[in-house]
Each structure stands twice: as C-alpha cells, then as structure tokens.
Amino acid sequence: MCEIFCFNSNTPKQINNCLECFYNHSEEHPHGWGLAKVQSDEFVIDKEPVKATCSQHLKNILSHPVIGKNVFAHIRLATVGEIISPNCHPFTEFDDNNRSWLLIHNGTVFDYPKLDEYNDKEIGDTDSERILLYIIDKVNEYEKNKGCLSTIKERFNLLNDIIVDLSKKNKVNLMIFDGDMTYIHSNMRDSLYYLKNDEGFLVASTPLTDDEGWKPVELNKLFGLIDGNIIFESEEHQNEFILTEEHEKAIEEFLESINQVDNDD
Template identity: 80%
Template sequence: MCEIFCFNSNNPKEVNECLECFYGHSDEHPHGWGLANMQKDESMIDKEPVKASCSQHLKNILSNPVIGKNVFAHIRLATVGEIISPNCHPFIEADDNNRSWMLIHNGTIFDYPELDKYKEKEHGDTDSERILLYIIDKINDFEAKKGSVSTIKERFYILEKIIRNLSKNNKLNLMIYDGDLTYIHSNMKDSLYYLKNDEGFLVASTPLTDDKEWKPVELNKLFGLIDGNIIFESEEHENEFILTEENKKAMEDFLKSITGEIHD
C-alpha cells in the first residue's frame, strides 16, 4: 500500500529531517511521491509518479527549508489506478463555498459502491480521489440545506459519519485538511503512529525518529487537530480492517498488471 505523513503545529517549523527519513522508504513505495504545505493564503503542492529517491525535483525542494504548520507527505505503492501524476497524492478539490480540501490515503477501498459514480468525474482513476469527491459532495449537500457555510464542529461530525461508513471492509488510513482542521483516522493495527512534543504533532505510517514516545494512533476513531492539539475526538466504531489473503491477492494481481513484476 502506501505511507503517509503529517505535521501539525501552532507555529511554522522546519520538517526537512522528518521528510528525508519518510521519503527514504520509497524503495518499498516506488510509484510516486507527494508533498503539501498547506497555508491559509497560499498552499504548495508537488507530486510526481516516480520513486521519491529518484526525483530531482524532490531533491531540489528538500535542499531548502520546508517550513510550515500543516505539512503532509505521501509515497505510493499502487493498489488502484495507473502510475501517472493524477493518481499521486495529495488530492485537492474545492467545495461549492470555495473551501479547499486536501486528502492523502493509505489503504484500499474493496467494497463501497457509492464511490463508483465518481469514476466519470475524477482526474485519475484511484479510489482515494473518489473518497475526496464523495466527501465534498456530502459537505455541499449539508451546506446547501443549511443555507450557509458549515462550522468546524459540523464538518467534523459530517466526516465522522462518512468515515464510519466507508471504513467497513476497507482499509482507511486517512489524513485530510480543510483549511481549519486536520483529520486523522486509522482502522488497521500497527499502521499509523504519532508523536506529540513541544514542536507539535507528527503522524506517520512508521516512526520517523529515535524518540521512544511514538505511539500507535488509536484505532477506529476520527481525530481533529488544530495548532498541534486534538480539538475533536469521535466515538470508536467497530470497523477494524484485517488484511485477508483474498485482499492480498487482489492487490498483488493489480501490481502485476501495471508493472509486470511478480510479487510472492
């Protein structure tokens, strides 16, 4: 599958050391990389469908300080969708009230037919992009009925319901940013970790420093972060994802189809 990374803080900090460690895992996740430095006035998003360690563009970015309060990164091991730029994370789309939403995903949607209608709307052909389009539709529907922009709390509980439903029979490690909140969710054991310190919150698929305080993200809950603090925490749902032999075979068959590689 993929690996994901997030830094959330109350003040802009340099995150190059963590990013370099994170992108160092690209030998196992060679099908693309992405980086998002999300800011209120201007956001930087870069991505390429090449292995991170082979990207001169990424090397150029990391040769300068990457400083931000809300920084996200992704390295891709394709399980759905071709190895092309539109399928690299992060994905970003605007809702009807011109709020920008960003999403990165580690996982696979095996069973959620409601996403199928977005195959005609998406720029690429990944289940991850469809998740974002689905979320935006739900936000648009809510705000149209309300007649005004949603509050932070309203958006959190809209996403809680969406993710609770989406997580059944699907691996759904997600990081989402809506301009205010950073949303974090994991439903697979030992697949997402966090470190809270004076710098802020670090969240990653595997610990990125030698600090012994890294802990697993609590499963089956949605967390909402602002300025390095948990503002919202949902009730726990029951949709823990356990990878089956059938799931593994489906992903291996897909990898063979796009790379011609054989995976034991």
C-alpha cells in the same frame, strides 16, 4: 499500499529531517511521491509518479528548508490506478463555498459502491480521489440544506459519519485538511503512529525518529487537530480492517499487471 505523513503545529517549523526519513521508505513504495504545504491559506503542492529517492525535483526541494504549520506527504505503492501524476497524492478540491480540501490515503477501498459515480468525474483513476469527491459532495449537500457555512464541529461530525460507513470492509487510513482542521483516521492495527512534543503533532505510517514518544494512533476513531492539539475525538467504531489472503491476492494481481505494462514498454 502507501505511507502517509502530516505535521500539525501552532507555529511554522522546519521538518526536513523527518521528511527525508519518510521519503527514504520509497524503496518499498516506488510509484510516486507528493508533498503539500499550506501557505497563506493556499496549498503548495509538488508530486511526481516516480520513486521519491530517484526524484531530482524532490532532492531540490529538500535541499532548502521546508517550513510550515501544516505539511502533508505521501509515497505510493499503487493498488488502484495507473502510475501517472494525476494518481499521486495529495488530492485537492474546492467545495461550493470555495473552501479548499486536501486528502491523502493509505489503503484500498474494496467494497463501496457509492464511489462508483465518481469514476467519470475524477481526473485520475484512484479510489482515494473518489473518496475526496464524495466527501465534497456530502459537505455541499449539508451546507445547502443548512443554508449557510458549517461549523468545524459540524464538519467533524459529518466526516466521522462518512468515514465510519466507508471503513466497513475497507482500509481507510486518512489524513484530510479542510483549511481549518486536520482529520486523522486509522482502522488497521499498527499502521499509523503519532508523536506529540513541543514542536507540534507528527503523524506517520511508521515512526520517523528515535524518540521514544511515538505511539500508535488509536484505532477506529476520527481525530481533529488544530495548532498541534486534538480538538475533537470521535467515539470508537467497530470497523477494524484485517488484511486477508483475498485482499493480498487482489493487490498482488494489480501489482503484477503494473509490472507487465512496464515490461511491455
């Protein structure tokens, strides 16, 4: 599928070493890369539909210090959508109150009809982008009914409700940023890890350093991070995703179709 990464801290830190290790995993995730930094409340995003280790643009970026309080990265193994730039993560969108949202996803939505209405609204053609558009609509609906901006706790509760429902029968390892808080969720065992130290919070699909402090992200819970600390933690739901032979077959068939297109070109 994909691998995802985020860094959350109270002060800007340089994280080139972790990013270089992360992007070196692209041999098994060759269908694109993305990098997002939050600077002055704006997202600075670079992404390409090419293998990260083959990207001269990414090499140029990593040849300079990558510094930030909130940094997100993604390498893609396509299971839904073409290998094109609009399908590379992260995805970003504004809500009706001009709040910027960002999402990266590791997983596949096999069954969630509520996302179907976004097929014609998204720029690319991935289930991940549709997840973000759905979340934005729900936030807009909530704040319209409330008549004012939501609090960070209200948004956390709203996203938790959405993700609990979405995670039934689907793999939804998610990292989301709403301008104030980073949301982390995993519902597949041994597929997301974190390291908490003096630098801040590192979260990635696999441990990126030799530090013995890496631990699995607690399964089936949503976490809210601000300034390198867990601010909110949801109750545990029961929607653990277990990859079946049927899932694997669907993914293999999609990858074969991509390879066939590449060979035809």
